[in-house]
Amino acid sequence: MPSAVGFATLLVGLRAAALGQWIVDDAAVTFAYVRSIGEGHGPVQQPGADPVEGYSNPAWLVLLLIGRVLGLFDHGGWFGISDLALFPKLLALACVAGTLTCVGAMARVALPKRAPLVVVLTGALLAANYSYVVWSFSGLENPLYGLLAAALALRLVRGTDGPGAACGAALIVLAAALTRPDGAVLAAAYPLIVLLRWRRDAVRLALLNCGVFTACYGIFLLTRWLQFGLWVPNTAVAKAQEPPELGELAKVGALLGYAGWALVLLCAGCAGLVLARSGPVRQVAAVLCVPLALTLAAYGALAEDWMPLHRFGTPVWVLGAALAALCLTAVWDGARFRPRLLLGGALAGALTLSLSAQDLRNAGFRNEPTLSMCWVADRYGRTFNSYADQLELAPGATAALPDLGGMLLTTRLRVVDVAGLTDRRIAEAYAAKDKEALRTYVLREVRPELIHVHMAWLGKSGLTDDRLTAAGYVPLYREGAGGDYVLSAAVPGGPARIDAVRQWAKPRLDRMSHQKHHQGGRLGDCGAQLRPGQTEVRDAAAHGSTREAAV
Helix, strand or coil: CHHHHHHHHHHHHHHHHCCCCCCEHHHHHHHHHHHHHHCCCCCCCCCCCCCCCCCCCHHHHHHHHHHHHCCCCCCCEECCEEHHHHHHHHHHHHHHHHHHHHHHHHHHHHCHHHHHHHHHHHHHHHHHCHHHHHHHCCCCCHHHHHHHHHHHHHHHHCCCCCHHHHHHHHHHHHHHHHHCHHHHHHHHHHHHHHHHHCCCCHHHHHHHHHHHHHHHHHHHHHHHHHHHCCCCCHHHHHHCCCCCCHHHHHHHHHHHHHHCHHHHHHHHHHHHHHHCCCCHHHHHHHHHHHHHHHHHHHHHHCCCCCCCCCHHHHHHHHHHHHHHHHHHHHHHHHCCHHHHHHHHHHHHHHHHHHHHHHHHHHHHHHHCCCCEHHHHHHHHHHHHHHHHHHHCCCCCCEEEECCCHHHHHHCCCEEEECCCCCCHHHHHHHHCCCHHHHHHHHHHHHCCCEEEECCHHHHHHCCCHHHHHHCCEEEEEEECCEEEEEEHHHCCCHHHHHHHHHHHHHHHHHHHHHHHHHCCCCCCCCCCCCCCCECCCCCHHHHCCCCCCEC
16 A cells, blocks of 8 residues: 555656746745744734734644744755745645545545555546646645545544544544635534434534534634634635625536546446445445535635636545545446446546646646746845845835735835735725725825736726826836836935836846746746845846845
């Protein structure tokens, strides 16, 4: 079994290696909080900021913080590669191995002799699923969520009798809920299975399970309220999650369509054959269906995500791949020669159709991966530090912008999050759909020396070019209808200095934009360290090397 887990993990790891050092910028926001907590500043986006829960993955944050305490994270580079990229990816690989170990343990209950085959097939299905690979190795909490979904399924497969099983399942769900808020949906899995089996103590065990989870999660929520004054993370306020409408559940169809309907229908047919027979395989498959259905429902209920490739689908991929591998193996194992040939041909055809269609959907991401930590560190963090130096802005200057993970790790400026994830006032304005309150707060109360807005944020925030001009801002660099702006009254040299900085910025930022949109989206390689005050804009393509300067 260890060799099967190792081989299956290797399959996923090899697919993930193509991502290079890419870490999505949203993950770097959590990294910034890890740094602040590790340096003793508390849960703030940067030293001196107000405490705001600008993350929704406290369990993942704790793992990264442990890595930092051990000197494995946010301490520099390994062989020239930043540990901000390498450590989360190694942690993700460990979660994948743990996930496959759980699948192997479940398979031993159902098909003891075929358990290694189930593990390898699960690993192959996960490796073939680009959505699973991308978001598991993005620096976000996805691999931990997938592992906890598999761990809960294993706990349920091994039995639900007794207080130990009830409490164990509750604690796993607690960890899932602290990894992603929608992980709380798994709290329904144990009570549903226990009550559907209906034994003498079913109600007592269900109540015990619910009581343990509710008590523990309630303590966490109370701690959150005492610390931040909110019952939900500030990110949830900023995104203004509303109750789902029936039509929005169609997202589940899109998720299954990404996996490929041919493959989904083939696996569903095998699952139907397994569930129609009695025996241990049926029992394990039936148990797997419960958390799978719950995670599908949670996916449908979540607000539409701006990132591609179904970022919130990770637990569905894990549980679905495990169920598919188990049922395919069981049907194969119980079939004769001709039915095996038929099943093998059908599987090969379904995989070909499904992966071909999936490849077309993946092309956009491969050509330009979702906004990376390294690109934001270069484009905003180091660039805005250079702006502040060349414009001779006063110490303690402020920058307002919507992309801030890499920015927080490299800037020495005070940062205001136009997206609202780490700023409570802006989050409340988005929740209330009050653009006027947002503009008043940013342009009159904060009045940052530097502002950047682009694309959808122009309309969403109302910080349009004409409003910025009316507030005394002038452009430093144009990017579509938005770009980089400076408060003209904050620049000692006036128009002449501003014009000089424009001439400095345009060729550099044009080159960076070209690299992002036409040269693979800058997968990574932002240096061994990301530290506040770095000012050199990295341009390895133009100079063949990179220099960094800390102020």
